[in-house]
Amino acid sequence: MGKGMRSARNVLGPCRRPFRALAAVATAAAVCLALPLADARADEPGETVVGELVQAWPEAGLEGESAHAGTEHAEQPLTWVETEGGAAVHVPTGAVEDLPVGATVQVTVGNAPAGEDGAAPVHEVLDAALVESAPVPRPARSAPLTNEVTVALVVPAGGSRDGTTLPEMVAAVDGPVAEFWAEQTDGAIRVGVTAAHDWLTTDAGCTEPSALWEEVATRVGFVPAPGRHLALYVSSLPRDLPGCSYALGQIGGSPAAGGRLYVREVLPSVIAHELGHNFGLGHSSGHQCDGTVEAGACRTAPYRDYYDVMGISWGQVGTLNAPQAALLGTLPAAAQQAVSAPGTTTVTLAPLAGRDGTRALRLTGPDGATYWLEYRSAAGRDGWLGSPANRYGLQDGVLLRRTAGLPDTALLLDGTPTAAAGWDADLQAALPVGAPVTLAGGQVTVTVDAVLPAGATVTVTTTAAAPVPAPRGDAQRPAVLPGAPTAPAAGQPAAPGPAEPPVAAPAPDAAPTPDAAVPATPAPSASPVATVARTSATGAWTVPALGAAGVALAGVAWQTGSRRRTADTGA
Structure with missing residues (x-):
């Protein structure tokens, strides 16, 4: 059941009695189902509220029982914007009828007359816009997984545990990450968590990533094999822990190779990105040339493809x-x-x-x-x-x-x-x-x-x-x-x-700040480009090829992930 339904169940509680479905609905102000959720602070006209657009159909009691005599049905559902903290700002249903239920919306509200008979006041809507579409419901898995993920939360040497929970990491992998790869490959890649392990403190640190992965693999019983992935959440505390990248992923030889990765933030775009490395993908970067599309003096700016999961990681995938x-x-x-x-x-x-x-x-x-x-x-x-x-x-x-x-x-x-x-x-x-x-x-x-x-x-x-x-x-x-x-x-x-x-986080009202440029150096190119200047260097570690039961796994390069959370996600 979605968040909106959970909200509806909570708000209907004070008037709960046996319900029956009704063919139509009456006006929101004319029903007993006053929503008791704390109304968000929207006292001043012109205040903007961001949250989930929630609607609930008010139900009458059995045999027409209602606190409002003569009310048999409501003509439209109750509608409110529910903030992340659970507060609700009620708005007229007709004022937001073009916005999808369950989506994240931004609504600027005006004055709100007092509600009738204790009902929550309904605010005038001055402006409303879609921020993010509602998540697509995840279908039940109907076929075996092609890529099995073992998840573990880890405190490496020198670190300390943060507030991330194991269910959060599992939900990210099994939810938006799995949905993304299944959708984008028409089901050819089906990712899912098959084992999950809560916080472990390791002797190994980030400065030796292969040792870190190996220690965790031994302790949780992970056996490398084609199609198997070891995904670590490495504590974000402290953020400057020596040797720790924002994320790190093995470059695989194919989607079936398996591999190892870690992230330091439960952000679906980051996890999906590192799995992309396991599948054999490099980065999606930007290539800019001086006044031309591809000739002359140019630079390749790592991660500067905001459209793609293999580019910079931010709130959109x-x-x-x-x-x-x-x-x-x-x-x-x-x-x-x-x-x-x-x-x-x-x-x-x-x-x-x-x-x-x-x-x-x-x-x-x-x-x-x-x-x-x-x-x-x-x-x-x-x-x-x-x-x-x-x-x-x-x-x-x-x-x-x-x-x-x-x-x-x-x-x-x-x-x-x-x-x-x-x-x-x-x-x-x-x-x-x-x-x-x-x-x-x-x-x-x-x-x-x-x-x-x-x-x-x-x-x-x-x-x-x-x-x-x-x-x-x-x-x-x-x-x-x-x-x-x-x-x-x-x-x-x-x-x-x-x-x-790191890729700098742009200020909310400014264009993204790029990486610091380095002097241009000649580089080979598949196109007639005279000069290519990369704006950052890429680190790499070489490790022994993984194997189990005599199976050698492709992919022996580890790609550092220096993407940083951009301003819109709270970095």
Whole structure:
């Protein structure tokens, strides 16, 4: 039963008596079911309240019993906004009829006349907006899990226990994380917790992650094997515990490889991200060039893809982008179309969040570089794009990405590039409508002809033939992340290098603050880019290949996760 129903049951308690279902309902003010929840402080006109939109149908007693003589039914349900603390602000049902029940809403209220016969006052609604859609009900599992997760809460050496509970971690994995991966892979990846262990204090610390995982695995009886994951919640106290990343995940060879990870916050986007590493995915990052889409002086900014779970972790978890889905092998052939031969092709892209139609257009440049076009509409899993939850002003529209190798297996290119001086504040990446965009040294031209809710029409003109790669994409999975120093002894940290700065949390009314830039250095690229400057270094550890019963597991690189909780989630 959902939160709204629990609320209704609580508020109806004082008038509880045998109920019967009624065919219709009377006015809220004319029933005995006064809601006794503490009314949130909304005494001043213009005060804004954020919470869940809850509705409850008032029921009359058996045989028409009611404290209000002559009342047989209510004409509409009672409606209120319930804050996280359980307080309620009552509003007229008709004033919020366009907002879905169960969603998180933001309502600005005005004066409230006193309620009749002790009923809670109903506030005038001055403005109302959707913040976040209601969670989709989780269907019962009808098939065996493909990926079994063992969860443990851990206090590493030097740390202290925080207030996180085991049920919170289990609920995150079994709920939004499992739902995300099942939805995005059409059921090919089914994640679930099969064992859970409460707080353990370890001798190992974060400075030796393989030792930490190994100690926990031994104590809880976790045996590495394909499709098995050890997911630790590492206490957040103290936050600067030596060696502890915000999150850490093994780079696997495939979704079936299994792996190990830890997080220091029970945030679904972070847990899903680290599992993505276990499945073989690198980061979804941003690629910005000085006044052009991909040529000249450029930088790759880690995690700077706010649309994707493998980018920065924040409150929203959008649809898995096309190159990452292709890399997993879960983007159906029917959902993508390839363009490589010389000529002109016009395609209508269906919304990426849907499950029908052509959802991705794969382009191959003359040098073999793979580009992807996808249409993000404010619907389905990407519905937050059209709500106040889109705090960074991300655009819906056609997005352009390029497949790359680890650590960034998907690069979001800027369809409306600014000069380098404006990179930091520029999160507008959608391709403009009606303006040709050239790629691959001018041999590929992309024009977005129209963008409608049902689909976006795109025309692609190529001037040179190129081989079409396999649908899985052209990313490579090296055993050690690119740029990592020579492998040290097993289980030991790699040679010291520049520490990766956290992705700064933007102020509520400002654009995100980027990582501190480092001097540009020449780097190889799959596209004609003269200079690439990464804005942070990536650390890596090499560890012995996991195995059990003679089974060697793929994936021996550990990807540090330095994502930080952004301002909207309370960091």
